[in-house]
Amino acid sequence: MNNKSTSNLHINVLPTSKFKTTTITLKFMAPLNQDTVTERAILSKLLMRATKKWPSDKALNRRLSELYGAYVNSFVSKFKDKHVITISLELVNEKYLKDTTPLFEQGIKLLTEIIWNPLITNQQFDEGFLAQEKSLLTKKLAAIEDNKSQLAFLNLLKNMFGDQPYSQLASGQVENIAHISSASLYDTYQSMITNDFCAIYVVGNVDERQVKNYIQQYFQIQPSHFDTFATVEPVATEHKPNVIIEYDEIDQAKLNMGFEFPVTYGSEAYFALVVFNMMFGGDPSSVLFNEVRERQSLAYSIHSQLDTKNGYLFVLSGVSADKYQVAQETIIKEFEKFKFGEFSDEKLELAKKVIISQRHEGEDRPKSIIERMNNNLLLTTDMTDQSYVDAIMQVTREQIIELVNAATLNTIYILTKGGEA
Template identity: 65%
Template sequence: MKAGYENLNINQKQNDLHIKVLPTTKFKTTTITLKFMAPLDSKTMTARSILSKLLVRATQQWPTDKAFNRHLSELYGAYVNSFVSKFKDKHVITITLELVNERYLSDQTPLFEKGLNLLKEIVWNPLISNQSFDNNFVAQEKALLTKKLEAMVDNKSQISFLNLLKLMFNEQPYRHLASGQVEYIADITPETLYDTYQSMLLNDYCAVYVVGNVEEQKVKSQIKSYFDIKPFQFKLSHATPVPQRDKVPQEIVETDEVDQAKLNMGFKLPVQFGDRQYFASVVFNTMFGGDPSSVLFNEVREKQSLAYSIHSQIDAKNGFMFVLSGVSTDKYEVAKDTIIAEFEKFQRGQFNEEKLELAKKVIVSQRQESYDRPKRMIEILNNNILLENDLSESDYIKHIQNVTKAEIIDLTKHIELNTIYVLTKGGND
């Protein structure tokens, strides 16, 4: 699936082999991460979730849990894990290996190369025979995922957030957890998982990241020799659409056996990752509900005692903000009106510069703390896939620090409250 280099734009970014190396002397370990990205699709997410766990359990060379774990311990206690996530309009399988940097070993073990060998085995030689994954492992991972997803039904906070997404996005795959849906698990077999695996190898966009005390060019050439990573275009579709409705915001109240009402709100943000309004949205979210210093935390929870818990979070890559709260079942109407009133104060510019500057300091501090963790550094690096030109760390901080009060006011005037979802006690509808 090789692509040409002509006619490139922000939605078709050609980046040759996407191998990014971040040399640093901060850590005694080296972290190697592979990210396999496919279009977000309700039908494939569950199988990809199970596949991600199978790949890091056993391989042809180490065909049992015991053999696989013994090999990790032989690599000075190396650690391998995998997870799935949503990234813009993609479903991502992330496989990460952390191992001691060989510079800090007393002997001359070529640990980095052994780590690459292990990753190569995980990706290209999983435990497959006759185009089928191991029956026992598949059964175990299906049972584990079923248990995990079913447990969410009992978690009223999680289920109410998923209900908000369902109402806001209808049939869009964005509404689902990256780990999938219970109803798809039964139909997954060792044979269908082989097809899922082949699709990952043939069709996914693969990005590789390395963080540690390493030589950049040497590592890049090693990875190229170990992995058959093809250069091809990372295509972005348009942002996840929110269905048009006659009445916005739509408000839905449902009842269940709950100790406290769950009051959740979904907003549409007019932002695109990396543009000026994107940075304004990051600052606004921190001021509004994204930090203990925020308005929602102080006004709704502390001063008025309307909420046991409340915060806002943004998915600015897709242009959404969510306010999630737990409130007294007899106070959710007051809490809802208060949240909306606090939001409208921002639209009128009723906030001071001190709050704005404090939010910027919080963001910059959290960003700098991210560089104490290799995995967070890799997630930050991966965001650059969405941009025509990579965003440097100093530029990110500069953009945050340059956000003005006028930009926050302008942004909030264009934010739309789309959906209000309440889960409360029966009889309180």
């Protein structure tokens, strides 16, 4: 796929009078790597704790209060084959205040402090903050282990993608937390600010040229030539689908499936996949919800979800332990029906309406707008809201049929009670 590569800064500004706030977001991208994701997850939270100028939680929070209750946050995620640290600041737009404080510039200065002047002494992060963040991440990852639905989904990914970093949580692995030190975290931080590709997004009632001038004046972003994105491939298996049954102390069985689709982001097939997912299991009006859950009462919960950037559809369900076999057969049978065009035009049109409605809802949230802007990194021509809506409306029955016939059921993962557990 052709990707945008640039030797300039990637700064994308959307001037809009829709919001009373301005959102400034930086996305630091590095290759997904099992050895670094846990440290990067800790780093993303540690940067939010204190800076050289505001060396305590209290001091930093006081500064946020002075900026009319500005809000700063961070999170980690997976994007195609990359690991992303997102750092975001939301602050009131000064145009809506009687005060003449240059809030936007103050916000830029605050982010400069948080990212480029964190609380580091002798090339080490603060031990107290690090211990707290390690404890918090340990608890977060332990909670996921206790959540059988999340655990079963992770196990599906591990069986489908093997030891590739894609199969791991963006937050990392609990066994790697103990090895993280103040000194090793400093190296991870240096790598982030030196080697990561950084995309910057600003949404609000702002002047684009002025925003770019401030960013170039204050942010120490290295102009970088971005490497291309690669599709994450499943591990090769002799038998398709690869069926794995594991046992645990569990009330209801977890039945999960992973399908592969030959889809590239933004292509005609991509839009067909979005529509198909909505018809198949993406909404309470979907086939899986109505047939497997409501009509046959085989599942307590069931839905399908997409990773459209890599071309995967996952079916996730909770079923009675004695019914997972019939539930599995029913899901596959419902999928097969699409291959033969056994779906109504009404269902097709309803799916499109729901997708377009959700798209319009997303236009009311700066965070959603920024995620969509960031998805354009995968395209040679930016996808606008209108071009997205038009492409969804143009999806045909024939495209859905062709798409489903080109799909492969790669992995079936079942977690149930009994066995050796």
